[in-house]
Amino acid sequence: MARTLKLRIWRGDDKTGGLQDVTVEANHGEVVLDIIHRVQATQMGDLAVRWNCKAGKCGSCSMEINGKPRLACMTQVAAYPEDEVITITPLRAFPVIKDLVTDVSFNYKKAMEIPSLEMPAGMKPGEPRMQQVDVERSQEFRKCIECFLCQNTCHVIRDHEENKKSFAGPRFFIRIAELDMHPLDMLRNRKKTAQEEHGLGLCNITKCCTEVCPEHIKITDNAIIPMKERVADEKYDPIRWLGSKIRRREDVL
Amino acid sequence: MTLEKHKYDVVIIGAGGAGLRAAVEAREAGLSVAIVCKSLFGKAHTVMAEGGAAASMGNVNDNDNWMVHFRDTMRGGKFLNHYRMAELHAKEAPDRIWELEMWGALFDRTSEGKISQRNFGGHEYPRLAHVGDRTGLELIRTMQQRIVALQQQDARDHGEAEKNMKVFAEVTITEILKENGKIAGAYGYRRETGSEVLFEAPAVVIATGGVGKTFKITSNSWEGTGDGHALALKAGANLVDMEFLQFHPTGMVWPLSVKGILVTESVRGEGGILTNSLGERFMFKYIPDVFKDKYADNEAEADRWYEDQDNNRRPPELLPRDEVARAINSEVKAGRGTEHGGVFLDVSKRISAEIIKKRLPSMWHQFYELAGVDITKEAMEVGPTCHYVMGGVEVEPDTAAAVGVPGLYAAGEVAGGMHGSNRLGGNSLTDLLVFGRRAGKGAADYVKANGANPVSEAAISKASARIEAPFARTGGENAYSLHQELQEITHNLVGIIRTGQELTKAIAEIADIRKRSGNISVSGDRKFNPGFHLAFDLDNMLLVAESTAKSALLREESRGGHTRDDFPGMNSTWRQVNHISSFDGDKVNVKAQPLPVLPKELFDLFDVHELEKYMTSEEIAKGGSK
Numbered sequence: 024m025a026r027t028l029k030l031r032i033w034r035g036d037d038k039t040g041g042l043q044d045v046t047v048e049a050n051h052g053e054v055v056l057d058i059i060h061r062v063q064a065t066q067m068g069d070l071a072v073r074w075n076c077k078a079g080k081c082g083s084c085s086m087e088i089n090g091k092p093r094l095a096c097m098t099q100v101a102a103y104p105e106d107e108v109i110t111i112t113p114l115r116a117f118p119v120i121k122d123l124v125t126d127v128s129f130n131y132k133k134a135m136e137i138p139s140l141e142m143p144a145g146m147k148p149g150e151p152r153m154q155q156v157d158v159e160r161s162q163e164f165r166k167c168i169e170c171f172l173c174q175n176t177c178h179v180i181r182d183h184e185e186n187k188k189s190f191a192g193p194r195f196f197i198r199i200a201e202l203d204m205h206p207l208d209m210l211r212n213r214k215k216t217a218q219e220e221h222g223l224g225l226c227n228i229t230k231c232c233t234e235v236c237p238e239h240i241k242i243t244d245n246a247i248i249p250m251k252e253r254v255a256d257e258k259y260d261p262i263r264w265l266g267s268k269i270r271r272r273e274d275v276l
Numbered sequence: 277m278t279l280e281k282h283k284y285d286v287v288i289i290g291a292g293g294a295g296l297r298a299a300v301e302a303r304e305a306g307l308s309v310a311i312v313c314k315s316l317f318g319k320a321h322t323v324m325a326e327g328g329a330a331a332s333m334g335n336v337n338d339n340d341n342w343m344v345h346f347r348d349t350m351r352g353g354k355f356l357n358h359y360r361m362a363e364l365h366a367k368e369a370p371d372r373i374w375e376l377e378m379w380g381a382l383f384d385r386t387s388e389g390k391i392s393q394r395n396f397g398g399h400e401y402p403r404l405a406h407v408g409d410r411t412g413l414e415l416i417r418t419m420q421q422r423i424v425a426l427q428q429q430d431a432r433d434h435g436e437a438e439k440n441m442k443v444f445a446e447v448t449i450t451e452i453l454k455e456n457g458k459i460a461g462a463y464g465y466r467r468e469t470g471s472e473v474l475f476e477a478p479a480v481v482i483a484t485g486g487v488g489k490t491f492k493i494t495s496n497s498w499e500g501t502g503d504g505h506a507l508a509l510k511a512g513a514n515l516v517d518m519e520f521l522q523f524h525p526t527g528m529v530w531p532l533s534v535k536g537i538l539v540t541e542s543v544r545g546e547g548g549i550l551t552n553s554l555g556e557r558f559m560f561k562y563i564p565d566v567f568k569d570k571y572a573d574n575e576a577e578a579d580r581w582y583e584d585q586d587n588n589r590r591p592p593e594l595l596p597r598d599e600v601a602r603a604i605n606s607e608v609k610a611g612r613g614t615e616h617g618g619v620f621l622d623v624s625k626r627i628s629a630e631i632i633k634k635r636l637p638s639m640w641h642q643f644y645e646l647a648g649v650d651i652t653k654e655a656m657e658v659g660p661t662c663h664y665v666m667g668g669v670e671v672e673p674d675t676a677a678a679v680g681v682p683g684l685y686a687a688g689e690v691a692g693g694m695h696g697s698n699r700l701g702g703n704s705l706t707d708l709l710v711f712g713r714r715a716g717k718g719a720a721d722y723v724k725a726n727g728a729n730p731v732s733e734a735a736i737s738k739a740s741a742r743i744e745a746p747f748a749r750t751g752g753e754n755a756y757s758l759h760q761e762l763q764e765i766t767h768n769l770v771g772i773i774r775t776g777q778e779l780t781k782a783i784a785e786i787a788d789i790r791k792r793s794g795n796i797s798v799s800g801d802r803k804f805n806p807g808f809h810l811a812f813d814l815d816n817m818l819l820v821a822e823s824t825a826k827s828a829l830l831r832e833e834s835r836g837g838h839t840r841d842d843f844p845g846m847n848s849t850w851r852q853v854n855h856i857s858s859f860d861g862d863k864v865n866v867k868a869q870p871l872p873v874l875p876k877e878l879f880d881l882f883d884v885h886e887l888e889k890y891m892t893s894e895e896i897a898k899g900g901s902k
Contacts, residue, residue, distance in 0.1 A: 052531020064756035068807035069800025075497040078537045081319045120468055121804040139425035140380040148374035152389030158382045
């Protein structure tokens, strides 16, 4: 079931670069990452690409395939018609280091800006009691494999470098939502700071992030929109926030 | 160009579960810590662990306790485990899990709101804390976020987030440096630029994980190239019991591209059954004598166990992994395999589609997207895949200190002893945490007692010359081709079933590749160059393969993850022997060393009739060491 595949792979670095044509054999069931590995082993020994698990679990092999942000390990070659040329380019929202490898340090800086979990004072290991139904909301967001495809596709930063300073991006909105919905988190005002410090307000809910998420996390519907709505509520009624937090605490303790 | 230099109290190589736990411990002891890893932060192979983390919290069955866990671990390892490691692990695992919860981990819950625990092969009670089938992701993310939390604290207290702990991502360590017989630091290069970097530190913790990429079919990510095993050998440490490799019974077999990708044991824990091409549930035929009283020998009893575990024996699908892998191998060899050379694993008959998607979401996703199979409706095709190395750096159990090299520590998969000849599923994630913490503490205590040990210029020049070498050659060997050749040899000759003749052949062929690898040349420059990176990874894999093949040739019995066709049975005399690999600068040498004797208080935890199946009559008569 082998087929001959025509590819165009972006090669270059932070200064120059361009698409290079490559012809390579592909076998039945192979994914784009297999093809890149074959090109590496037989034609371009120094072709730079990040990858780790090749099973859709680590989020390393993020790139753009025919312009769509995707994990190369989860993209079947068979999804493309026989005569189609597959174009492979690096993530566009981040600076290129070499070939398909980009500098994603933006994301690690943003991670550092999100306040961490604050457990109730005096709670000891082994004491937490939480119901499955209460942890499930946060668990959805903890499925995130940090592939940063959502960050890459979000047009707030994709085409607007200047927004990066004040915009944490979808990956970190779900991180904030996860902590906000964590049954034991004691830090207040997470939604407010999401709005005021992390740029939640810049998101205009086009759902591009949700569409590219390989873990199918409903980023917009389950994290961003609920936070936006409650930020609006609390502007008018701060007692609501306090009330909900105290009630939740009583359930827990 | 001036050399990039850093000074730390402790350098940790590897940012998986063990490395990060060690880092947190050393940092909390007040030391400065560098975490060096080959990938981006948070991508380590730990992320791929699926089933769960074994700890006898007793949340689901309160008969569980550390003694039951200890017994299960020793049985799983066929009593070749270092008893002290198994004991520490069983005792400390619950604390390590509860601690993760304090740092933000959100495990699945019981109806009482406690951490839920699931069944797994070889564990007498439901014991694995889990999050669906992505427990490893939860562990790595929790540890990653704990590191960030500590860095945020340093930013608040000292105005500098990376003052006490810094992650050096995408850096490969090529050499561990010693001065005056003690650890002095580590040397390597940045993958992104190829530029070299020196870490001066009196203590180094190796937490590099496994060796799977030495084999053709493996569940391991590319990072599993045995770096820590090889670095330790070259630094003068020993490896223990490298013949023992775990072939996980259930890897994907089709399509070819995904061959080897893990299918979690939770599929069986949740009720998945194994059948051959004739539709037979074949595992009933493969229950070894030592396990006959614990596993059901008929379908009716096996099925009843899911509802009533106190009055029925367990289904044989939940035997330890070595047993299940050998059984699948035998079925396929006997011509009762599937079209693609595996057997069928079916969970759709026992549990509903909704529950499958809830409890095994990534399995559903993986089969649906990569193989076009809907596991809520049809069976999966599975077969053995190289998953885990039980062998590793010989360490002092309490401190995780590498034997023979002051200042060197090892924890997690790269350390040996804990799992004996076969690891139980779920024991890896808690191993990482228990011994990661101990290694961090061990290293911290050592640094406090010993202080700095500066690196000499001579050591730097030597390490640097080695990195430059592949670029100085042209027209030499291709690292990718040599890697493929090595994988063929290990797969064919050092795989799941071995013979003396094949192992002898393998040793010669590995030596030949190692010779040729001295002549590898690299195309392109130093900047993010995978061909260049592979040249160093390959050197590590070759040492590991040599150590494994030589240890396997010496062990003339079959036990756990080492099966000799020419010596099929388990032999009580061989149980008293560890194989110790060392490196003389040219080749790996393997010698036998007596296994530490089980102390009386641990000996007495077992029914003596069970021990008779593993031990010689002299050992039984002694009744353990006093």
